Amino acid sequence: MFKKINVLLIIFIFFITICQVNIISGELNNVKDYLDYLTDEEESALQEAIEAVKNDYNLDVVIVITDDTEGKSSMEFADDYYDDNGYGVGSDASGLLMLINMDQREVWISTTGKAIDIFTDSRIAEMIDHVISPLSEGNYFEASNTFIDDIKTYGEMGVPQGQFRVENEPYYKVTYFDKVLRLMKSFYVYLIALMISGIATLFVSLSSKGSVTIDNHTYEGKGSFVLSSSRDDFLRETTTKTRIQTDSGSGGSSSSVHSSSSGTTHGGGGGKF
Amino acid sequence: MDSVKGYKCKNCGGGLEFDPASQKWKCDYCFSEFDKHEIETETPLEDSLEESMPELDSYHCTSCGAELIADSTTSATFCLYCRNHSIIKSRFSGKFKPKNLIPFKITKEQAEEIYKKWINKRIFAPKEFKKKEEIEKITGIYAPFWLFNCKGDGMISGEGTRTRTWTSGNYKYTQTKYYKVFRRGNAEYQKVPVDASKKLDDKFMHMIEPYNYNDLTDFSMKYMSGFMAEKYDVEASEAEGVMKARVGKYLEQRLKETVNGYSSFVTHEKKVSLSDIREEYSMLPIYLLNNKYKGKDHIFIVNGQTGKVVGDTPISRSRQFAFMGIVFVIVWVISVFGGAFFV
Incomplete structure (x- = not known):
């Protein structure tokens, strides 16, 4: 009897949670102004602009204004907010989130999916530059509009040539035990162990015989060798030239990425205002 | 003239054997020692080997008279019955008279020690190769x-x-x-x-x-005393x-x-x-140990002068697999638990 009630209870709690998520995402609004800095008209104008970006570039855009980041850093909060609330377009949840962290007076742009590649480190730095001056003047609507305009500009330009991702250390704490577990599952560890043990066995097996320790001098009479004739005649010469390859690696633009607590890969950057 | 030669102790008549450690001839029975000079004066007539001697059908021990069991190329050996050393003179005579020789420098005990060290390093060698009675079969030739x-x-x-x-x-x-x-x-x-x-x-x-x-010296049969020899x-x-x-x-x-x-x-x-x-x-001089294992000969040789070792041992598959398994586990453990500090 208790069991049945328990099961029912679990199902009930489950539904409640689902519904709550639905409620949040139902009224999913891409502009989350917890401090009411923006008027309702401004909010809907931004929402409209965001819808347009979503349609044109398949990128989700979120603007969050808050002074409570639940003790997380701006980067962590921005990433988690994006992941936990189910933002994003497509299977890789492409999109950007701009967090205006009033507690730290910091702005952070988090990129996800396709946006990571489009919005490279240098582009993010420029976007941050653009929004910092309106933000420091308290002009939040203007900052948001600049943000959306920049997304359009870069969205039009697409992924720059030679763009590559740079893996950053994940910021969530990986314990020693996690690493051990990961290595235990690693195919390479088995391969390396197999190779080393194989080579060691082969080496020990082959070393069982003796070796010849005499050489061409052993039986040669001391001082008996006479070089009676020696000639080195020049025949011909050739010269080849090859172009020196210049290193092209530095020319590309990079997108730094890291993993958030949910394991999703994010890019982005930020600055103080 | 005797066809088989044995060197006898002038004190007790026992067999004399060349001792590599002292480079002297020793009597096993009364522990008398003779140097090269003494033994030459003792047997003043170093038999002439220049002339070829006829090969006989059988040779007999000078000590007990038993027939010597030997291959057709064996020219110095031991009597199977009384352990007395016997040198078959015909096999050192005529065209088989060696010009010179290098006397043994390494004793049998040293050779056994060398073998023990060597075989212990051969971790894949079957256990049979490490037995004491096996090691004692080592022979100076x-x-x-x-x-x-x-x-x-x-x-x-x-x-x-x-x-x-x-x-x-x-x-x-x-x-x-x-x-x-x-x-x-x-x-x-x-x-x-x-x-x-x-x-x-x-x-x-x-x-x-x-x-x-x-160390090369003129050949003399007295050095053969106590060792095997081949022609x-x-x-x-x-x-x-x-x-x-x-x-x-x-x-x-x-x-x-x-x-x-x-x-x-x-x-x-x-x-x-x-x-x-x-x-x-x-x-x-060499020390030889010939091991038969699963129908195959495996040879171990020590240079009787310098102590240099060569030889081969069969490889025991099970030992090989065990070794590989242990190395695998060790490497795996080190890479997982040690590698985790670096990844």
């Missing part, structure tokens, strides 16, 4: 060798290259100069040993070289072929060493001719 002296005259010719690289602007230049290289030289080769016994594996006999020829069954003419190939290579290598200052050298032509070939018949 005077092995027949042909020592060749000869003169060699040889030439090599080939192509050598010298390369130089430099950079200029955006280009890297590589200049290669080609030379025709010619070298001719001659050298004398002294006492190149070639195994003269078919019974002993040529490859291993080659590997126990070199011997230090400073040659590889004729000098046959052994000469082996020697020629070896010396040819030595001279070629010697000439190549004079080709300096090239980044690469390829030999196109080589020729070596040997002259003044003279051979000496010599007895060189």
Whole structure:
């Protein structure tokens, strides 16, 4: 009897949670102004602009204004907010989130999916530059509009040539035990162990015989060798030239990425205002 | 004249044996010791071996009279019944009279110790090879060798290259100069040993070289006392072929060493001719242990003068797998638990 009630209870709690998520995402609004800095008209104008970006570039855009980041850093909060609330377009949840962290007076742009590649480190730095001056003047609507305009500009330009991702250390704490577990599952560890043990066995097996320790001098009479004739005649010469390859690696633009607590890969950057 | 020779102690009449440690002759029964001079005065008539003696159907121990059991090439051995050493004189006479020999320097005990050390390092060797009774089977043998002296005259010719690289602007230049290289030289080769016994594996006999020829002394049967000995069954003419190939290579290598200052050298032509070939018949000391394992012979040889070791042991599959398994586990544990500090 208790069991049945328990099961029912679990199902009930489950539904409640689902519904709550639905409620949040139902009224999913891409502009989350917890401090009411923006008027309702401004909010809907931004929402409209965001819808347009979503349609044109398949990128989700979120603007969050808050002074409570639940003790997380701006980067962590921005990433988690994006992941936990189910933002994003497509299977890789492409999109950007701009967090205006009033507690730290910091702005952070988090990129996800396709946006990571489009919005490279240098582009993010420029976007941050653009929004910092309106933000420091308290002009939040203007900052948001600049943000959306920049997304359009870069969205039009697409992924720059030679763009590559740079893996950053994940910021969530990986314990020693996690690493051990990961290595235990690693195919390479088995391969390396197999190779080393194989080579060691082969080496020990082959070393069982003796070796010849005499050489061409052993039986040669001391001082008996006479070089009676020696000639080195020049025949011909050739010269080849090859172009020196210049290193092209530095020319590309990079997108730094890291993993958030949910394991999703994010890019982005930020600055103080 | 006796066909079998045994050296007797002048104090008690027991058998005398050559002792490598003291380089003297020792009596096993009364512990008397005789040096080379004493033993020569004791048996003043070192029998003449110049004349060939007829090969007999059977030989008998000088001590107990029992028939000696020996291969047709065995020239010094022990009586199976009384352990008295016996030297079959006919097999050291005539064309089988060795010119010289190197006496044993390593004692049987030392050879056993060397074997123990060696076999313990062979972790894949089956357990049977490490038994005490197996180790005691190690035998000191005077092995027949042909020592060749000869003169060699040889030439090599080939192509050598010298390369130089430099950079200029955006280009890297590589200049290669080609030379025709010619070298001719001659050298004398002294006492190149070639195994003269078919019974002993040529490859291993080659590997126990070199011997230090400073200890080479004129042959005398008294050194055979206490050891086994074999007479040659590889004729000098046959052994000469082996020697020629070896010396040819030595001279070629010697000439190549004079080709300096090239980044690469390829030999196109080589020729070596040997002259003044003279051979000496010599007895060189080895300790031999012949193990049979699953129908195959496995040889262990110690150079009786220098102590150099060669040999081969069978590989026990199960030991091999166990070893590999242990290494695998150790490497795996180190990489997982140690590697976790670095990833």
